[in-house]
Amino acid sequence: MARFIDELRRTHRCGELRGTDVGKEVVLFGWVDTYRDHGGCVFIDLRDREGVTQLVFDPNNPPEGSNVDLELVKQAHEMANSMRGEWVVGIRGIVRSRGKNVNPKMPTGEIEIGVIEAVVFNKAETPPFPVRDDLATKEEVRLQYRYIDLRRPKMQHIFKVRHRINQVTRNYFDQAGFFELETPFMVKYTPGGARNFLVPSRLQPGSFYALAESPQLYKQLFMVSGFDRYFQIVKCFRDEDGRVDRHPEFTQIDVEMSFVNPADVFNAMEGLIFRIWREVLGIDLKEKYPSGHFPHMKFDESMRKYGNDKPDMRFDMPHTDLTELVIDHDGGGVPFFQEIAAKFAAGKLRRDLPGEIVKALVVPASAEMSRAEVDKLEGFVKSMGAKGLARAKVAEDGSWTQSPFGKTATKEFIAAVNAACGVKTGDLLLFQFGKEALVQTVMANLRVHLAKKQGLIPESGHGGKFEFLWVVDPPLFEWDDDGHKWVAAHHAFTRPQEGSLEFLEKDPGKVLCYRYDLVLNGFEIGGGSIRLHDPEVQARVFKALGIDEDDARAKFGFLLDALKRGAPPHGGIALGMDRLTMLLSGTESLRDVIPWPKSQKGTDLLTDAPTTVTNEQLTEVHIRVVAPPPSDKGTSG
């Protein structure tokens, strides 16, 4: 029977005790945060997940009480002399007031513990970096010792928030009549969409499972099974390159509902978001959204004004699409634009098809950008594949100066552009033109970049602003330039809108669908759709995609069968749990809200995964490695 833990039970967490607890005998366990040795007496700040409490080891001024053994107090002081950062210790002592020495910076600053006896549960090597919030240490090192990094109060707070989101979510859906149901991770490989992680089968030589990139098909099958309302907080796996808001294994709050229209899905999710913000952040979104609903924007408008389908609405700064103007003015005297106009005139490009576009963005005179700063911007856009960054400064008479276009552009064209962009004297126009996808990407990123430079939004974090937006009515199909065919923009089971069914055969690009994305501060935090449950329309969609019946059967046969055996109309959505946590907690990267994250190249810096395996292990799963294994990697087995 150990004295501590068995006999002396923990009475409080560090960070709980207040002035009202003075006089109590307490037992605390925790980690040595800092120690201050004054020779005769030693101060130690003891830390656990709830906070920090100051311990005093002082044999010359021992705590008063019936259970005080001076010999133990002396021993404890000896032990305290040797204690170092991150040692794991326990103490018994008396809560006493700090009198005049109150520390107003600490929640427990009114009190301290006069230590009667102590135990060292475990010594600790000097940590590679201090356990403090104001940390400058590289993320690489933090991830190597993530278990230490996670001790920092900031990190403990993030994962407490994440825990709260999970609990609120479960309560909310339970009360709303949803069942929490599970789906397999090891699933059939289905082509299209994200690249899958593969799991070799031992029992079926040469065959592979895929790790589920989402529970999409299974949750639809749940609807066919009659569960009516499903949710799951579930891991998803996608073998794609990293970004600040992407991770190879991530968590979704996955939802599917039967007999619903988009508004039903919106209501369900808005209810959840409102609850999370209220119960986790203490923010009532009703003040900002009195109707209880988030605003909508059509996909088309979002692309035109902001260049992507996830606009950050904390600021405006819209793009102006000048394609029509350029065509109407035959290029307006600008050689680059004349080229584009000529392509339209010759019928090489069509206005109703994706092709080449011209866009402009206004930097207000108040931003006072120097030539050098604009050159830096040019480097920024070039890193995204842009050829350059054409610009024009608007002079008092409306003419363009400091511009490659200024000399040749016609007066009429300049006036028209100025009017379209709504410029004022001193404003700077920035142009992009060419392939639509590239122009959109560059302009969308440029808009956000400029907003950060101008201080309209912070470099990272929400800055106290939460701007939600539903982006709705996107096209069902996307033109695949490489494959020269139409492909499903989302997946092949999204329901086309009734009004666009007529275009399915004659003009697939015009078919809109019941697809929706939830956007928060420029991040897509969720997306979903109403599904296609009508086999007849389904057949037409496959046809438009160039998928014949045999093809469809081979890939999705099980789902097509299910849809013919009593499938209710259904739809759903998935929220990015990690992104939601990231935005809500104001952290800068997805890795900050994942306890054990992987690096951008998918490695685990803590465990060194993935590693090579032994030949025996490979043989067992019928795999032969062709690529030479990296020489400096360890071998498991």
Place this chain on the structure above:
RNA sequence: GCGGCGGUAGUUAAGUUGGUUAUAACGCCGGCCUGUCACGCCGGAGGCCGCGGGUUCAAGUCCCGUCCGCCGCGCCA
């Protein structure tokens, strides 16, 4: 796959046109210290300059290659 930035003590950084023994702060170790709270004071130890090649009398510094991390493009909801 591509572009950008970075890698120097445990940590964060400095390091000049290539030139003596590679600096500083914090941390660490030892000593002193009874009211500190990022305690203070005195002393000390600590380096594969990411790795490999090359140029040179001489490389942390220049050149080539390579690995790792981050940001972005492509890819990806």
